[in-house]
Amino acid sequence: MAETRWLDEHEMAAWQGFLEATSRVSRHLEQQLKDDAGLSHPQYEILVRLAAAPDGEVRMTELAEGLFTSKSGLTYQVGQLEKRGLVTRRSCPTDVRGVLAVLTPTGRRTLREAAPGHVAAVRASLIDVLDEEELTVLARALGRVGSRLRPDGAAGPVGPPAP
Template identity: 85%
Template structure:
């Protein structure tokens, strides 16, 4: 939002707020890079591809509409299409027409995709623990979960 002559002055961040903001930026960047690198090195997957496999594995019959998958993964439809295409080339996912909507496309987890997820999961959870979970105590984890949950809910598109 652009500042106009009639706009109230911005509420600048104080020292503690700035420290929280910078800490959030550094931590999210470093955790994301750590997890991404672990998945590439050990499983040959990007983090986005891993999350696609996770979402599909938890869905009824291992299939989800592409539009629903894109919304759940916080990515664009074109980004999802690319990642699903890469997984499809490896035989981990297939796509098929949605039987209830001629315009809809389903992403479907294959047996090979389930096996790849099963093989990748132990290393992934170890990396997540190493980078974030085991660094914090139970109280810090509870505050982090509650706070970031509120941030996500506030910024989530309505409807």
């Protein structure tokens, strides 16, 4: 068995910083969305993905993959959005087994109203805290981490190209 490579002080500082920052930013954004729009962060992201899709609809399986969640977790969140009239579900016309999540006009309006406050919170908690160089390094580094851990090996956003 290989010898354990313990984290040195520098590596531990990076790890602890990552844990604290991701936890605090996530909690801050979750609370902001709950207070301002009555949405959870996953619900907001579902609305964003649907709004960006052609005709405001996406297959549930594709939505789950794009949101890094389980199909059952997505089903629950879409169900909550459906109860509020923000999303509907319908059968996929090209695949009898497929189900589409569809953004409603009320869902689009809710997203439009929630977006400015959410973007302000993202800026205040992360983007505006960092300078341009730090943002470039962060995007590239976290993109590389995501790519390495992506189960299907599919390419994803990895940040801006190297200068």
